Amino acid sequence: MTTDPASPASSAAFDVRPLPAFRDNYIWLLSRDGCAAVVDPGDAAPVEAALAEAGLCLVAILVTHHHADHQGGVERLVAAHGATVFGPAAESITGLSRPLRGGERIEVDGLGAAFDVLSVPGHTRGHLAYLAGRRLFCGDTLFGAGCGRLFEGTPAQMAASLGVLAGLPDDTEVYCAHEYTEMNLRFAAAVEPHNPAVRQRIADAAAIRARGEPTLPSTIGLEKATNPFLRCAEPAVIAAARQRDPSAAGAVGVFAAIRGWRNEF
Ligand code: ZN
Numbered sequence: 001m002t003t004d005p006a007s008p009a010s011s012a013a014f015d016v017r018p019l020p021a022f023r024d025n026y027i028w029l030l031s032r033d034g035c036a037a038v039v040d041p042g043d044a045a046p047v048e049a050a051l052a053e054a055g056l057c058l059v060a061i062l063v064t065h066h067h068a069d070h071q072g073g074v075e076r077l078v079a080a081h082g083a084t085v086f087g088p089a090a091e092s093i094t095g096l097s098r099p100l101r102g103g104e105r106i107e108v109d110g111l112g113a114a115f116d117v118l119s120v121p122g123h124t125r126g127h128l129a130y131l132a133g134r135r136l137f138c139g140d141t142l143f144g145a146g147c148g149r150l151f152e153g154t155p156a157q158m159a160a161s162l163g164v165l166a167g168l169p170d171d172t173e174v175y176c177a178h179e180y181t182e183m184n185l186r187f188a189a190a191v192e193p194h195n196p197a198v199r200q201r202i203a204d205a206a207a208i209r210a211r212g213e214p215t216l217p218s219t220i221g222l223e224k225a226t227n228p229f230l231r232c233a234e235p236a237v238i239a240a241a242r243q244r245d246p247s248a249a250g251a252v253g254v255f256a257a258i259r260g261w262r263n264e265f
Pocket residue numbers: 065067070123140
């Protein structure tokens with residue numbers, strides 16, 4: 001990953017808002033001075049509505065991975081707007097014009113922003129995350145208090161990918177692609193019943209959802225305090241994992257045991 005200390009401040013200047021899609025997806029709409037980009041447009045309709053309402057011109061589409069709820073709207077949006085499509089080279093992405101592998105820094109000119117591209121395999125084998133300053137767009141890798149299912153990758157890959165994200169500054173904002181926070185917190189409380197930060201977040205998330213608002217963005221600091229998948233080195237999480245699977249050993253073994261437990265929760 002390229003690091004340029006000058007760019008985080010300048011790349012934070014765009015606005016971000018969620019466009020709810022399907023049951024619980026968020027398509028993130030990034031905009032600045034009449035230009036827009038979207039992250040993971042699984043459906044074109046909410047994007048078209050938001051562009052029309054705000055009078056925005058779509059210049060770029062950032063795709064984190066190939067699942068239909070993340071790229072299903074790409075074809076229609078490209079046909080209508082001719083936007084540049086960034087996405088994983090290792091996956092089948094409709095209309096992909098800028099194939100990426102991770103480690104690149106991309107410029108989205110209309111937004112005046114640069115994004116570092118992070119390779120975060122696990123949910124899928126080519127999954128990418130996009131980091132602009134202190135804003136992380138992480139698709140289905142990291143969720144509020146949870147992480148994506150391992151459809152294509154190994155526990156070791158996902159644990160390493162989550163480790164990369166956990167290494168970002170605590171005040172990094174985390175823009176996940178699904179509203180799964182409350183369900184994930186119920187699981188987090190089962191893993192760590194005595195973690196006060198989990199208890200507090202359950203109350204906070206309930207209040208936020210009662211107002212009809214997204215629990216996102218989260219922050220890396222909040223995830224490190226409440227997300228069991230970022231807490232696999234904590235004695236309480238290790239103990240819970242071993243209760244589930246007595247053979248769970250090492251960081252990856254603990255992660256795999258917790259992930260397997262979550263699948264059946
Ligand atoms: Zn997915």
